[in-house]
Amino acid sequence: MDRQIDRxxxxxxxxxxxxxxxxxEAVRQSIAAVINRDSxxxxxxxxxxxxxxxxxxxxxxxxxxxxxxxxPLARDLRLITAAMRIITDVERIADQAVNIAExxxxxxxxxxxxxxxxxxxxxxxxxxxxxxxxxxxIQQDPQLALQVWQRDVEVDTLDDEYIxxxxxxxLEETPAVMRAVHYIIIIRNLERIAxxxxxxxxxxxxxxxxxVIRHSSE
Amino acid sequence: MDRQIDRxxxxxxxxxxxxxxxxxEAVRQSIAAVINRDSxxxxxxxxxxxxxxxxxxxxxxxxxxxxxxxxPLARDLRLITAAMRIITDVERIADQAVNIAExxxxxxxxxxxxxxxxxxxxxxxxxxxxxxxxxxxIQQDPQLALQVWQRDVEVDTLDDEYIxxxxxxxLEETPAVMRAVHYIIIIRNLERIAxxxxxxxxxxxxxxxxxVIRHSSE
Numbered sequence: 001m002d003r004q005i006d007r008x009x010x011x012x013x014x015x016x017x018x019x020x021x022x023x024x025e026a027v028r029q030s031i032a033a034v035i036n037r038d039s040x041x042x043x044x045x046x047x048x049x050x051x052x053x054x055x056x057x058x059x060x061x062x063x064x065x066x067x068x069x070x071x072p073l074a075r076d077l078r079l080i081t082a083a084m085r086i087i088t089d090v091e092r093i094a095d096q097a098v099n100i101a102e103x104x105x106x107x108x109x110x111x112x113x114x115x116x117x118x119x120x121x122x123x124x125x126x127x128x129x130x131x132x133x134x135x136x137x138i139q140q141d142p143q144l145a146l147q148v149w150q151r152d153v154e155v156d157t158l159d160d161e162y163i164x165x166x167x168x169x170x171l172e173e174t175p176a177v178m179r180a181v182h183y184i185i186i187i188r189n190l191e192r193i194a195x196x197x198x199x200x201x202x203x204x205x206x207x208x209x210x211x212v213i214r215h216s217s218e
Numbered sequence: 219m220d221r222q223i224d225r226x227x228x229x230x231x232x233x234x235x236x237x238x239x240x241x242x243e244a245v246r247q248s249i250a251a252v253i254n255r256d257s258x259x260x261x262x263x264x265x266x267x268x269x270x271x272x273x274x275x276x277x278x279x280x281x282x283x284x285x286x287x288x289x290p291l292a293r294d295l296r297l298i299t300a301a302m303r304i305i306t307d308v309e310r311i312a313d314q315a316v317n318i319a320e321x322x323x324x325x326x327x328x329x330x331x332x333x334x335x336x337x338x339x340x341x342x343x344x345x346x347x348x349x350x351x352x353x354x355x356i357q358q359d360p361q362l363a364l365q366v367w368q369r370d371v372e373v374d375t376l377d378d379e380y381i382x383x384x385x386x387x388x389l390e391e392t393p394a395v396m397r398a399v400h401y402i403i404i405i406r407n408l409e410r411i412a413x414x415x416x417x418x419x420x421x422x423x424x425x426x427x428x429x430v431i432r433h434s435s436e
Contacts, residue, residue: 064295071289077282084299085306167399174392181385184399 005070012062012083013138016090019055020134023090024127026052026097027193031123033104034186037112045101052094056087079140086137093130096193103186115169117162119186125155126193155190162187223288230280230301231356234308237273238352241308242345244270244315245411249341251322252404255330263319270312274305297358304355311348314411321404333387335380337404343373344411373408380405 026045033042063084066072072080107113129148136145166184170177244263251260281302284290290298325331347366354363384405388395 064299067285067295067299068291073286077285081282081285081299081302085303088303088306163399167395170388170395170399171392174389174395177385177388177392177395181381181388181399 005066005072005076008066008070009076009079012059012066012080015055015059015062016083016087017134017138019052019059019087020090020130022048022052022055023094023097024130026094027100027123027127027130030097030100030104031119033101034107035120037104037108039105039108042101042104042108045097049094049098052091056091059087060084082137086134090134093193096190100186100190116165117187119190122155122158122162122187122190125151125158126190129155130193159187159190223284223290223294226284226288227294227297230277230284230298233273233277233280234301234305235352235356237270237277237305238308238348240266240270240273241312241315242348244312245318245341245345245348248315248318248322249337251319252325253338255322255326257323257326260319260322260326263315267312267316270309274309277305278302300355304352308352311411314408318404318408334383335405337408340373340376340380340405340408343369343376344408347373348411377405377408 026048029041030045032038033045063080066080067077070076129151132144132148136142136148163184166187170181244266247259248263250256251263281298284298285295288294347369350362350366354360354366388399
């Protein structure tokens, strides 16, 4: 049973993976731009956002064409409508990379700060969630999706911990406040990226099992 | 030509409006909880979030049923898939209200601050965008949607201005830093609500005209 629609769905998944890889790379580069004080890398992230945006539009068209021409039902229908939501989330992940890159440009104009936080660790955690979320979509694996969804609490805990540390730091060294706040905003951007990965996973559980985990508590 | 699907689409729109009104009210109450130091109001916002979450699930089901049973084409298809995206945005707007309410609870435990910013003004601006965005969806009015979309720059400007003011304030009065940062985060929550309203409007222009404005620049 090699249906035409299966080939088209596999094309759709391939495009979605490409888009997600670009978004992931953008976040990685934006954090490297902060850590290495590399404004050129930051500019590249900002310039590169247009490619990801047009990929979103193309994939969205691809989905609408599939819905109109193949009139899919049940699981295929849920898969396509979820793909439309996932690309919105992936595009917003890329927007967070742009926000972080803009903070890098600001921070690089000022004296460097030595802060008691590990941005790369937090970024790696958030990006692993994104990558596994996309994998779960490709493999239609609700178990993996649930695992990613549950790890969001780790990023939330880190978010709290780092913000507490920055507040303490700010109280001790007032002249650095302005710069420290840029870091707070970056942390919130990362925390949001993890949330978006969680949203992606909710969609996958829904596609495969028709079950909504979005607002349940475990 | 009173088609069955037209009656169903009008039901869908009605549910979406109800959900949006609850989300709007939640944001309004959460800001009131900050301004009036009203922790009871904040608790109510946090408790009320479940209703909005289950509305999102119900409307999502309604959309999938429409797609499966009516197999809509062209404009109807775009309308339904956009409605699925819009309820996701509305639900995230309600989540921002919960975030703000949680900040209110924190702030109400400490001494009040007198700050040179007008949170209610910013909230009203963001909520007007949300309301007009939903109106534009109901009336299928891409012109109104574009207007809302263009007003996002006003909230962005206010966001910059208020954050600058808070940074200045923090530099002058160090012991208040911790509380001031709560305000910064609230401002960012509000700014995000306006962004979500902009996303909603992008979807409406797409439904009615099949034109993507999401990543264009004017």
